[in-house]
Amino acid sequence: MCRIFAVARRSGDVAPQIRLGLKRLEYGGYDSAGIAAIHEGELFMKKDAGKIDDIHARLNLDDIPGSIGIGHTRWATHGGPSYINAHPQTDCTQRIALVHNGIIENFLPLKKELQDKGHKFVSKTDTEVVSHLLEEYVKDGMNLKDASLSVARNLQGSFALAIVSTYQPDTIVCIRKDSPLLLGLGTDGNYCASDVVAFLDHTKRAIPLETGDMALITPDSYETIRYADGKRIDRKEFTISWTTELAQKEGHPHFMLKEILEQPRSLRYVLSQQELYLDLLAELLDRAKSVFLVAAGTSYHSCLAATYMYSKLAALPTTPVIASEFVEQYGRAVNVDSAILFLSQSGETADVLQAADHARLQRAATVLGVCNVLGSTLTRIARAYVLQQSGPEIGVAATKTYTAQLLVHAQLAMRLARKRGKVSQVEADEVNEAVKTVPSLAEKVLEDHKETIMALAKKYANKPCFYFLGRGINTATALEGRLKLLEVAYIPSIAYPAGESKHGPISLVEEGFPIVFIAPRDETRQTMMGNIMEMKARGARIITIGQVDDSELAEQSDEYLAMPEEIPDILTPILYVMPLQLFAYYAAVEKGLDPDKPRNLAKSVTVV
Secondary structure (H helix, E strand, C coil): CCEEEEEEECCCCCHHHHHHHHHHCHHHCCCEEEEEEEECCEEEEEEEECCHHHHHHHHCHHHCCCCEEEEEEECCCCCCCCCCCCCCEECCCCCEEEEEEEEECCHHHHHHHHHHCCCCCCCCCCCHHHHHHHHHHHHCCCCHHHHHHHHHHHCCEEEEEEEEECCCCCCEEEEEECCCCEEEECCCEEEEECCHHHCCCCCCEEEECCCCEEEEECCCCEEEEECCCCEECCCCCEECCCCHHHHHCCCCCCHHHHHHHCHHHHHHHHCCCCHHHHHHHHHHHHHCCEEEEEECHHHHHHHHHHHHHHHHHHCCCCEEEEHHHHHHHHCCCCCCCEEEEEEECCCCCHHHHHHHHHHHHHCCCEEEEEECCCCCHHHHHCCEEEECCCCCCCCCCCCHHHHHHHHHHHHHHHHHHHHCCCCCHHHHHHHHHHHHHHHHHHHHHHHHHHHHHHHHHHHHCCCCCEEEEECHHHHHHHHHHHHHHHHHHCCCEEEEEHHHCCCCHHHHCCCCCEEEEEECCCCCHHHHHHHHHHHHCCCCEEEEEEECCCHHHHHCCCEEEEECCCCCHHHHHHHHCHHHHHHHHHHHHHCCCCCCCCCCCCCCCCCC
16 A cells, blocks of 8 residues: 655664665555654654655755654555645654554544544544554653554554654654564664565565564664564564565566465455445445446456446446446436446546546536545546555556455445345345455465466467356456456457357357356356356366365366355455466466566556
């Protein structure tokens, strides 16, 4: 979501070093940045909206004095990109400054409590509540260490924090829950960062912090503590062997692979959504007489899956529409009683914005949004929106942003189902519990199948064409798997609802033709088996993604990828697409292609 960097040096000003470290971390956030340092008992700080080089050109970040400092490059989740929302965030006294990566889920009740005690908040971030909470504990007589321990125990959500204060000017406090954070041990001082790339030029000695850890670093020492009980703990040091370029990708050869494998983390962020935003969207969708889901590319595929979620859970009919076709096809049909949910990873997709403008300006429809970039055009023009919380996606082919959108849809569908009285409390509880398990199940899927899919890519990457077939909600999975293979491996591919496969596509099937079936054990399972047998009889190679306990399906397949059984049907697209993402990636690598930079494609299509 964001990236942080902290330096405690024995001598010399840290600001130039922090700026260069933040520049290397900019892949993790680039809408604002800032640095704070302590010099002769005073706190000095510079920050602003924009990219680091632009901010530096305006403010000269390097001339901040001090040998103890923290820095931040931001990907906005609470409060748009601006000076006041940029990190570091401070307290009322301007004696405490901190930087944060993650989401504080309980910031609203904490903020209310602190405001009642007289604290004045200046930003719209969730982060600022932490600095005021620290101030309150220090006011009660605690030192910085004890205050930080108390704060960590009171926060809910995910957070990596680096804190400096004039109360203890030679120390940086670092705290980790879920969001990545590690220490660097150098000869000229010590470091704390979201990623080793920030300090790799200065040391190759690192200590990863674990969830629940707090560390105190000075120029000459470090201490690691378990914040739940305050007891000192030891964490194992390792030597970094990566190059700077490889470190930016967390040791992976490409951003696409990194982003596929970080989906469990991304999905956990999605689950930390503020309830009130989801409830507001659900309320506006429920009021409408007609609901459209509008997007382009991968985001459109999430809409196709979502229309099943809204229908099956909430009995709400929705119409998925490709953004570039919306005005021509439905432009006159939408009106003040219509709600249109627009999805765009960047919030700047030209087709999406054109359709949104038509809907709100000419037809007075309710424009809603799901987006990954706070402050983007979509978030500014939508009546209400939800951030999907995926963090920056560097690879051109969308992966983690797709599964994040699906999980947002699932949460919205459940709220609508409860609001409309379409599910029992028992059913609602079952689905809600299953939703919470999605990140850990995603972790298992990726771990279990990575090596297998690498081997499959070697075996099939040179095939001239592929079919992807799915039924029901996983028709969208077939389309998305096909799109990934087209995008990065340049293999001609066809995706169809499996029931349509006899209406044309089957004519191409011959001996050895690879067909990927997406076949969970749902109500479509038996008819899908019939489709498999039809293709098998014509010599096709059957590659199936199915449930772990489906031995009959496995027996009829040449290659079988077994998926977890403990997942409701409506959530299967989130997990079942991950092997297809990996397959596209490894097929591209096998063909000697760069999956991060597919030819003729751009990350955000900003022209119609």
